[in-house]
Amino acid sequence: MTHHPKSLIGLDGVAAAETRLSHIDGERGVLVIAGEAVERLALEAGFEEVAARLWSLADAQQRDATSVGAALATARLRAFDRLPAMLAVTEGMPIVAAFRAAVAALQPDPDLPPEAAIVGAMPVIAAALVRARQGEQPVAPSADLPHAADTLRMIRGVAPSDAEAKALDTYLVTVSDHSMNASTFAARVVASTGAGLFMAVTAGYCALTGPLHGGAPEPVLEMLDAIGRRENIAPWIDAALVRGERLMGFGHRVYRVRDPRADVLKHAVGLLGRSEAELGLAAEVEAYARQALARAKPDRALDTNVEFYTAILLDALGIPRQAFTPIFAAARAAGWTAHALEQQKNGRLLRPAAAYVGTMPAG
Numbered sequence: 001m002t003h004h005p006k007s008l009i010g011l012d013g014v015a016a017a018e019t020r021l022s023h024i025d026g027e028r029g030v031l032v033i034a035g036e037a038v039e040r041l042a043l044e045a046g047f048e049e050v051a052a053r054l055w056s057l058a059d060a061q062q063r064d065a066t067s068v069g070a071a072l073a074t075a076r077l078r079a080f081d082r083l084p085a086m087l088a089v090t091e092g093m094p095i096v097a098a099f100r101a102a103v104a105a106l107q108p109d110p111d112l113p114p115e116a117a118i119v120g121a122m123p124v125i126a127a128a129l130v131r132a133r134q135g136e137q138p139v140a141p142s143a144d145l146p147h148a149a150d151t152l153r154m155i156r157g158v159a160p161s162d163a164e165a166k167a168l169d170t171y172l173v174t175v176s177d178h179s180m181n182a183s184t185f186a187a188r189v190v191a192s193t194g195a196g197l198f199m200a201v202t203a204g205y206c207a208l209t210g211p212l213h214g215g216a217p218e219p220v221l222e223m224l225d226a227i228g229r230r231e232n233i234a235p236w237i238d239a240a241l242v243r244g245e246r247l248m249g250f251g252h253r254v255y256r257v258r259d260p261r262a263d264v265l266k267h268a269v270g271l272l273g274r275s276e277a278e279l280g281l282a283a284e285v286e287a288y289a290r291q292a293l294a295r296a297k298p299d300r301a302l303d304t305n306v307e308f309y310t311a312i313l314l315d316a317l318g319i320p321r322q323a324f325t326p327i328f329a330a331a332r333a334a335g336w337t338a339h340a341l342e343q344q345k346n347g348r349l350l351r352p353a354a355a356y357v358g359t360m361p362a363g
Contacts, residue, residue, distance in 0.1 A: 075120020127154035177335030249308030265309035
């Protein structure tokens with residue numbers, strides 16, 4: 001039997017592609033998207049500009065925030081016109097699965113670049129599914145609003161405040177790309193076969209729905225609900241660790257220190273003026289959990305990750321928990337499409353090897 005280095009199994013640390021799009025330094029807690037630290041990008045650039053930067057880097061065709069914003073607005077309008085056909089295949093499905101079916105039903109638009117058609121359609125689909133599950137009619141998009149503000153308006157039926165729109169825009173920017181994560185790798189593999197962006201993004205979303213990748217923001221709120229009050233924090237967390245349970249919103253496969261996105265989103269939560277009691281409980285849970293994890297698992301770096309403040313932020317914006325994964329996808333689709341474009345430009349099929357551990361035929 002051939003033995004292979006354990007670090008290669010699962011492709012941990014193996015460079016499967018070269019990219020200009022994003023970079024993670026897990027030891028230092030650094031995330032670079034389109035050449036900028038995520039902290040600076042979230043403060044200074046809107047989602048349209050970040051999408052423009054990613055797509056321009058991916059295929060060397062220059063785009064700007066204005067043209068991308070116009071394309072996304074048109075894509076939202078076109079997607080709304082096609083909603084009946086897309087939603088017809090989602091009857092009876094929970095939102096996460098219904099979103100997958102609707103995304104898979106997306107079709108190219110001859111008047112739009114595929115990346116804009118996909119990213120523009122996703123919040124329209126997510127909002128329509130949320131409202132349908134609430135027994136309400138979908139809200140038509142507005143071409144006059146930025147992408148984040150229109151997303152909130154379509155979900156809630158009322159225009160968001162400037163602070164709410166900025167908070168969601170910060171979220172969309174912050175999670176727009178994250179190097180070669182599982183869903184991005186899935187999208188790149190499909191794109192490497194010569195399949196189109198619509199196929200690649202559907203694969204990316206399917207990977208995202210797995211609980212080991214994008215499924216933890218909702219359980220963060222369930223954990224906070226279960227704790228409930230300040231006096232329950234220590235006994236609840238201590239008991240969970242004794243049982244060997246994972247604390248949702250803590251620890252990351254790549255970061256050995258605090259996830260830099262956590263502080264960006266914590267700042268975004270602060271823009272919304274949540275009540276002191278709500279923010280106080282979350283902050284105290286975070287502080288005690290970090291201490292408890294350091295005591296219980298001193299050999300592992302388990303700090304706050306993006307999902308902790310994602311959950312608090314999206315909940316504060318009035319987005320239902322069942323829609324957290326689709327909204328995450330609506331942001332990450334900027335990265336998925338950019339990686340797919342970059343992989344297509346590379347022109348090389350991604351075909352990793354497997355470590356065979358079975359028996360060989362006799363003789």
